[in-house]
Amino acid sequence: KIIILDFGSQYTQLIARRVRELNVYCEIYPYNNIPEFADDVKGVIFSGSPYSVRQEDAPQIDLAKFHLKYPVLAVCYGAQYIAQHSGGDVQPSSTREYGRANLSFVNQENKLFKGINIESQVWMSHGDTITQIPDNFELIASTESVRVAAYHVKDSDTYAIQFHPEVTHSIDGKVLLENFLVDICGCSQDWTSAAFVETTIADLQAQIGDDKVVLALSGGVDSSVAAVLLHKAIGKNLHCIFVDNGLLRKNEYESVLEQYKDFGLNIKGVDAKDRFLGELAGVEDPETKRKIIGRVFIEVFDDEAHQIQDVKWLAQGTIYPDVIESVSVKGPSATIKSHHNVGGLPDFMKLKVVEPLKSLFKDEVRRVGTTLGLESFILGRHPFPGPGLGIRIIGDVTPEKVAILQDADQIYINNLKEAGLYDKIWQAGAIFLPVRSVGVMGDERTYENVIALRAVESLDGMTADWCHLPYDVLAKISNEIINKVKGINRVVYDISSKPPATIEWE
Numbered sequence: 001k002i003i004i005l006d007f008g009s010q011y012t013q014l015i016a017r018r019v020r021e022l023n024v025y026c027e028i029y030p031y032n033n034i035p036e037f038a039d040d041v042k043g044v045i046f047s048g049s050p051y052s053v054r055q056e057d058a059p060q061i062d063l064a065k066f067h068l069k070y071p072v073l074a075v076c077y078g079a080q081y082i083a084q085h086s087g088g089d090v091q092p093s094s095t096r097e098y099g100r101a102n103l104s105f106v107n108q109e110n111k112l113f114k115g116i117n118i119e120s121q122v123w124m125s126h127g128d129t130i131t132q133i134p135d136n137f138e139l140i141a142s143t144e145s146v147r148v149a150a151y152h153v154k155d156s157d158t159y160a161i162q163f164h165p166e167v168t169h170s171i172d173g174k175v176l177l178e179n180f181l182v183d184i185c186g187c188s189q190d191w192t193s194a195a196f197v198e199t200t201i202a203d204l205q206a207q208i209g210d211d212k213v214v215l216a217l218s219g220g221v222d223s224s225v226a227a228v229l230l231h232k233a234i235g236k237n238l239h240c241i242f243v244d245n246g247l248l249r250k251n252e253y254e255s256v257l258e259q260y261k262d263f264g265l266n267i268k269g270v271d272a273k274d275r276f277l278g279e280l281a282g283v284e285d286p287e288t289k290r291k292i293i294g295r296v297f298i299e300v301f302d303d304e305a306h307q308i309q310d311v312k313w314l315a316q317g318t319i320y321p322d323v324i325e326s327v328s329v330k331g332p333s334a335t336i337k338s339h340h341n342v343g344g345l346p347d348f349m350k351l352k353v354v355e356p357l358k359s360l361f362k363d364e365v366r367r368v369g370t371t372l373g374l375e376s377f378i379l380g381r382h383p384f385p386g387p388g389l390g391i392r393i394i395g396d397v398t399p400e401k402v403a404i405l406q407d408a409d410q411i412y413i414n415n416l417k418e419a420g421l422y423d424k425i426w427q428a429g430a431i432f433l434p435v436r437s438v439g440v441m442g443d444e445r446t447y448e449n450v451i452a453l454r455a456v457e458s459l460d461g462m463t464a465d466w467c468h469l470p471y472d473v474l475a476k477i478s479n480e481i482i483n484k485v486k487g488i489n490r491v492v493y494d495i496s497s498k499p500p501a502t503i504e505w506e
């Protein structure tokens, strides 16, 4: 495998994804928390950083641990760091260099640049520039404005580049990474989803043996893929629990349960609608609602898990970004909203935790799902928050409001599917606003609530932009909702991006 040392760059995860797209397994570690390397480490990549190497508090590492011991590819900050600590010089650029540039010199004889032509477009993003390299460094690429765009430390497998090969704007970035991984590190490009499935099943069998495992299914991609993988490994010893909290989309409970049963999963559906809606009655504050939904979920799940004899394990659909987030260079970010994830395991359950997807990115989870034969019905779904419609009804939640929102949301989503837009949108949903306004239907005056429509484009939910949906599709959705859903006489479209707004309204 390849180790990526993170110096806090916004692109670190992208490096990992590119490496994995080349079918090489890699892991990210913060520069200040590096584990002992096992024998299977084939090379190390240094990321960029928001810091300048000239800053006093800039990230520091012990280069002797890597240089000459492993092949090293240093990107941006990494490149400047090695240059500065080996007798070279780094100075602020006279002009800040962001965006596209073209190579003006390339040493194609050098292994790293095999097959990469002069003129190839690269992506720069840096405020400092390497002004001088020591004698034992060999210049291997330049652009018009950056002389040291890449160098190689002679007689070693240490290479460094000022530009970012991981972003798609660096046209030959993937070729360069492949040269590093295959020709320089000797990686064998055999890390595919089929290989992942095969080794994970064997590992799960060895880890779990004949023990029983309980897993909470949510209908989402991660828990579904985790369940199917475990099911292949341990069969009926996997006990799945699917809770209806009364805040799911219309008919979601029934249709998802049906799909899972078709898959042969050992699954128990629990109708806890009344319990959730009862506890939520009269509660208006968003954070309080989130906490109630999280707490009741754990209570219901715990009751059910206790009915299974001798359960030893709790399985979770944790994925790699959750893991990296919790150990990142920057530390956990401030709590904007308290996320309800199935993870809130009560201490008294004393179960061991198994997380078969914790090394995968979201798109890899989807690919594994496809390899396992999961339907696009489950794999292609938009993300849906744990607290469900409970946080898409502003203010207090009642069964009547849930029913109205379910109907409006169903019309919205069905229309997006009919228009061929659903798969192009990252996430969409309707929101119930308890704001009454006047309307007219036939000769009657109405005084009813508002439905807001939200649709966003995003990569990971951290930032998002509102989708520019076609007016005719919006018009049809609005008409249908107002005509068919009693209690709604006005539809609005949310045109806020994140930040400063969030995707969900509560």
Ligand code: XMP
Binding pocket: 337, 338, 339, 340, 341, 383, 384, 385, 386, 387, 427, 461, 462, 498, 501, 502, 503, 504, 505
């Ligand atoms: P926000 O509203 O924070 O949402 O911009 C970002 C993404 O996270 C989802 N979300 C949740 N997911 N439990 C979840 O599992 C939660 O409590 C939760 N709250 C928000 C949201 O749907 C969006 O995809």
